[in-house]
Amino acid sequence: MSTSSACFMSSSSLRGYGGGCGGILAASDGLLAGNEKLTMQNLNDRLASYLDKVRALEAANGKLEVKICDWYQKQGPGLSRDYSHYYKTIQDLQDQILGATIESSRIVLQIDNSRLAADDFRTKFETEQVLRMSMEADINGLRRVLDELTLVRTDLEMQIEGLKEELAYPKKNHEEELSVLRGQVGGQVSVEVDSAPGTDLAKILSDMRSQYEVMAEQNWKDAEA
Template sequence: MQNLNDRLAAYLDKVRALEDANTDLEVKIREWYKKQGPGPERDYSPYYRTIEELRSKVLGATVDNANLLLQIDNARLTADDFRTKFETEQALRLSVESDINGLRRVLDELTLSRADLEMQIENLKEELAYLKKNHEEVSALSAGTHRVCDA
């Protein structure tokens, strides 16, 4: 048992010695870090000003880019609108031209019909004039025969 106690005491002495050595090492490490650590505080304020200027330039360029994209999109939409209007008006023009061609045919037919009717009117006028002349001649002859019969 004495042997175990001696061994335990030796072990505890060894642990204390290691703890003391560890404490010394920690102190030496802290001192080394103090010597080797970062130097004096540096003034980064000029860099911050430069960074802020660059950020504002980037933000301005981003806004300009967004405006350009918006203008491009608006131009595309306007072009699409004009294309649609053009196609609609072109279809309407073709329809009107087709109607005009159809009406020209109808006008030609009506002109021919009118010319035919005018010829018929002229023929009827000639026939009426002929009938009037014939009637007058017949009337004159029959009036002459009535005079002869009365006498």
């Protein structure tokens, strides 16, 4: 192998190394599409660091290539040595860079999956929160209805008590008048008077109580529902 051929092969190997790394980075960029700005910035910084390492290795290989070429020129064209072990070192470095890039892509996928899971939990939480607020509003409305029904019930009970008192007073007067009339006639004269039947307050009160109980039961069932 001559000096010029050795230098040409080393440059080709470096160009192949750089091209392979560029392809890996392009594939990694494809995997990173759609992430948030902070994650993208972090990954871009990592990729930039990897590129800097690659450039540093290329520069070191270029210096090594120059030294090899200089040595060949000094030793003469007849002397040749085996530098295959350098290619193995370069290949190992390429494998390490490829493994680091694959690991970075795997971490990016895990971050993306975690973000999707967090968004799902956030959506569920917001839905449950809206449902809870709606139920609390309904409960508060039913409490107001229950308070109104309680006031209505109290008012009806007071009206019933008032009607009872009004009924007791005419009844008492009627009994007193009957007693006076019986005392005057001595129980010997029977007087029949045709008159229109009076208002049955007891029946009216009973009807009002029945209507109130039906209405209260229906409102209570509506409140429970």
